[in-house]
Amino acid sequence: MSILNTEFMRGFIRMCDDGWQLDWHERNTGNLSYRLSPEELFAIADELDCTGAWTSIGLDVPGLAGEFILVTGSNKFFRNVILAPQECICMIEINAAGDMYRICWGLTAGGRPTSELPTHLAVHEVKKQSGNQRVIYHAHPANAIALSFVLPLTDEAFTRELWEMMAECPVVFPDGLTVVPWFVPGSIEAAVATAERMQQCDAAVWSHHGMFCSGEGFDVTFGLMHTIEKAAEILVKVRAMGGKRHALTPDMLRKLEEPFGIELPENFLQELELPF
Numbered sequence: 001m002s003i004l005n006t007e008f009m010r011g012f013i014r015m016c017d018d019g020w021q022l023d024w025h026e027r028n029t030g031n032l033s034y035r036l037s038p039e040e041l042f043a044i045a046d047e048l049d050c051t052g053a054w055t056s057i058g059l060d061v062p063g064l065a066g067e068f069i070l071v072t073g074s075n076k077f078f079r080n081v082i083l084a085p086q087e088c089i090c091m092i093e094i095n096a097a098g099d100m101y102r103i104c105w106g107l108t109a110g111g112r113p114t115s116e117l118p119t120h121l122a123v124h125e126v127k128k129q130s131g132n133q134r135v136i137y138h139a140h141p142a143n144a145i146a147l148s149f150v151l152p153l154t155d156e157a158f159t160r161e162l163w164e165m166m167a168e169c170p171v172v173f174p175d176g177l178t179v180v181p182w183f184v185p186g187s188i189e190a191a192v193a194t195a196e197r198m199q200q201c202d203a204a205v206w207s208h209h210g211m212f213c214s215g216e217g218f219d220v221t222f223g224l225m226h227t228i229e230k231a232a233e234i235l236v237k238v239r240a241m242g243g244k245r246h247a248l249t250p251d252m253l254r255k256l257e258e259p260f261g262i263e264l265p266e267n268f269l270q271e272l273e274l275p276f
Contacts, residue, residue: 003044003105004085008034011218012070012089015137016081018222024139024229025078030210031114033071034218035124035134036091041068047105050093054100058118058188062098063125069094069101071120073111094121115186122195123214130199133214135221140210143232148207150239152274153179158205159268164247165231165238167256172227174262177203185209203228 003009012034019025019032048068069092072081076088090106092113101113114120120136127133151157159176163169178197183190183206194212198204203224204212211228215221238244250269257263 003047003091006040006044008036008040008070009085013082013085015135015218015222016072016078016088019137019139020078020081022141022226022229024141024225026140028075028077030078030137030139031072031116031120032138033069033114033117033120033124033136035064035128036068036070037134048091048093050102050104052102052104054095054102055112056100057094057098057121059122059191060097060099061094061121061125063128064094064121065096065098067094067124067128068092068104069121069124071113071117073107073113074115075111098125116190118186118188118191119194119212122191123198123212126195126199127214131216133202133216135215135218137213137215137221137225138206138210139225141225141229141232143236144205144211144229145208146236147232148179148205148209153181153207155179156268156270157272157274160272161235161274162228162231163253163268164244165234166227167248167252169227169231170253170256170264171260171262173201173203173224174264175201176265176268177201177205177228179205179207180212182207182209 016032019030072089081088086106087109090113091104092101093104094101116138123136155176155178158179178201180193180197194204202214206212211225213221213225215224253264253269
């Protein structure tokens, strides 16, 4: 089976295009990665060229030893993925020590994987250890970024404020979200901090930069970021209209737990005293 005709590739390309259509990927920003299952790898193994030179990842991810990851390329534009995927994305193999990678398919016009590769791999390692999540997505949704300039940069402030915007929110991300302080994009420091904070949840706001989300599949992961950004848009509008006059209370939020089979962390249900 051709790599380009596989279900995972079609999902990958669609997600890149969906993000572009929502204006989350200006110029060459954002990145997406997908960790293949053994069955998916077996189906396309004949198309891979695993003879290239190894390149240092910059950190160790031994939990990903031998894994194959489909990932967008550095300085590639999301708007072009649907037109020429083989030029914009690549398949990489992680070596046995988990400290190097090599390109096995794609980037036919040259290039390398996204500069955020260390963060993708660090989060993949965390999510593989805790379950079967295979998708990691980074984008620049404007409203979520805007809130990082006005809300306190705490997990409690962001989670509670966004939960109150739509009853759907605590159902979609019941573990809340985390806020990562600003780091130089692509740095090892950003990778380590993001992976550490995403051990307990599937979404991270990168302060003054963007968002990072993880999930088992493309629909779930894209839907998570889409839901958070919709809530952020509502919150931006509410604040522009003078602020909340009423909102979902902690007791209202708790009433969602039983019917939806979720358990909301109590620290996100405490009353907040925001500075403004």
